Amino acid sequence: MQVTSSLRETLVTGGKTVADVSNDISRQVEAKPTKLWWGAFGVSLALLTYGAYCCWMLVWNGIGVWGLNKTVGWAWDITNFVWWVGIGHAGTLISAILLLFRQRWRMSINRAAEAMTIFAVICAASFPAFHMGRLWLGFYWALPLPNAFGSLWVNFNSPLLWDVFAISTYFSVSLVFWYLGLIPDFAVIRDRAVKTGHMTRAKIYNALSFGCDGAAKTWMRYESVALILAGLSTPLVLSVHTIVSFDFATSVIPGWHTTIFPPYFVAGAIFSGFAMVLTLLLVTRKVFKLEDYITIYHVELMNIIIIITGSIVGVAYITEFFIAWYGQVDAEYYAFYNRATGPYWWAYWSMMTCNVISPQLFWFRKIRTNLMATFILAAIVNIGMWFERFVIIVTSIHRDYLPSSWTMFHPTMYDIGQYIFTFGIFFTAFFLFAKFFPVINMAEVKSIIKSTSEKKK
């Protein structure tokens, strides 16, 4: 007999049983890929191929194929880097912080969000790699490896080096955490394959599940490792974007040298991360018919997080402006004056509209429980967050201290191509994940089926 509580919102609707969970989630792993999947996967591969061509041209000819110049040394590259890292923050927040706070609504969304995190971090990491003038040396010189160059060592003062550590730690922990969660679900798919006689599939998923046997001892270990990893990832949610913000905050450039960057970047990261999770999940739930698992209630809760983080970001923007005026430092004052009224005013006002004004619409219950409105606003938030990074990076350096060096930045097809490349990576990986891996954490959802789902017979 299933218990329904009058106090708690229903997390799984449609009167699902434990068996239904296995069936619903394993279904698309076991079935042949649909035409829709092939189409979407094909488009992603095409993007990836075109992007790879742009990467090749970049590495072969030099960074000059991008639109950068003597004044603007970073533009789309680092904008995209920060944007992707920001998107990669939602997964770990959902799985680690919400786990520690015992928010059980996270269970239907954490798998996809973590996968998104991992792919987004891969996309992000591609930019610091490809933006280097000498990638073939930089990718290992930037690591503190013992070497035969005499006393040469990395520069521990450099925020870029801190980034290397922050991103690689975050990636490793997220990957392990994600994979650990997948183990019992792989075992379920294996067991189902054994029953239906698909022995090849059984072998593959058995290997993927490390031969998980479902014994009580195995579950006990699984639970403790999950908790330890959640504890390890929690500080990372806050530290990674803090360190990314240090790239700017520790510099001497007006508009970059800003002490509120760490909390402001972390809030922005969660803001954009949740928007991206929503974008992906709204499509996934529709295509895979998972409406009973990812309910309007989930969407609403995520929209509330978007309001909170969006408002924090809005306060940060206003604070920056207030301090620029209150501080009365000429260069700082001009940097912000130029942001709002200079040649890049359109980027600034796109950012303000998309990030500060549009998420406030979620105060209306009708809007935050409307799927189409959520989908559109989530896309707008991601556009706004891209502009935020562009505004911070490009409008700060295109007109800094000496007017003699003021320039504009004009992107070329290779700047755009490099961005397309990461979309190719992201969606190719995400579609492979969605087809071959269970998109919802079955083991966890089963644990809440009895206490938080709609009444079952």
Added chain:
Amino acid sequence: MGRTSVIQESVLSKYQENQKAGRYEPHVSKWDEKVEPGTLSLWKGHDYKDHHWAMAIDLNSCTGCGACVVACNVENNVALVGKDEVIRRREMHWLRIDRYYSSDASVDDLVGLETASENPEVVFQPMLCQHCNNAPCETVCPVAATTHSSEGLNQMTYNRCIGTRYCANNCPYKVRRFNWFKYHDNQKFYEVNPAMNTDLGRMVLNPDVTVRSRGVMEKCSFCVQRIQSAKLTAKKEKRTMQDGDVITACQASCTTGAITFGDLNDPQSKLTRLLQAEPNPDRPYGIDKKIGNPRAYTVLEEIGVKPNIFYLTKIRNKAEAKA
């Protein structure tokens, strides 16, 4: 927003009253008092036991002829990149002449100031690596490709550079130049840069200076090859270095003698005497020498990067200042 932290100028009548006319002396606030920006630092500073190379540029003497730019290009094998790349703002000059026009707009009209007067007053400012004692570029390089020498030079190690361009972004003076393409042995630059692309052309290259490869950063080196060669000559002749042993290319080419290069540790050097520099008694080899010349200033003093290049105020020979 004024430009007083970049260009400091005045007129003769005011200069005759006060030699510090036109000087902008910024202060930063502590909780109880205002102090000079250089006095507050997180860094320990450097001690230059042997030489402390520095430069003075007299804005009053500079005519903006650009001979120093050409001399620098020739001396340091600076690549010529051609019209297309210059339009993209990718000229490689280590030394440039910044030119500022006066404007009729009031100093508060930030947009109006972008338009010059019908008949503007002009000021030229040779701008090159300021060899900051607290160099913002040095701290941000992840692989320590740009470092500080024991003689005050901010030096680039091309072989170590991986081309993140972080140093250039963090340079307040925007004097760092990136090799966007391979400018040597590249057909694309055959027409515009024959010195690096033809056998005959290569004969003009300075053999003492590396031709930089694609993907690395470069900038003014204070003609380190000349410093090195002067040291070796002095050593061979078994003497200490004399003032005038090192003449940088820009200094040698300057027709008006606006550029003075020298050793601030040498009390007799022309530079020390010009700047009236005195060592700090508490730390005689330290970076913070007292500069006595009332006309001497450093650009963007308020951000505390402590350049080793000093500019002397421009004093116009007329009674009244224009806006």
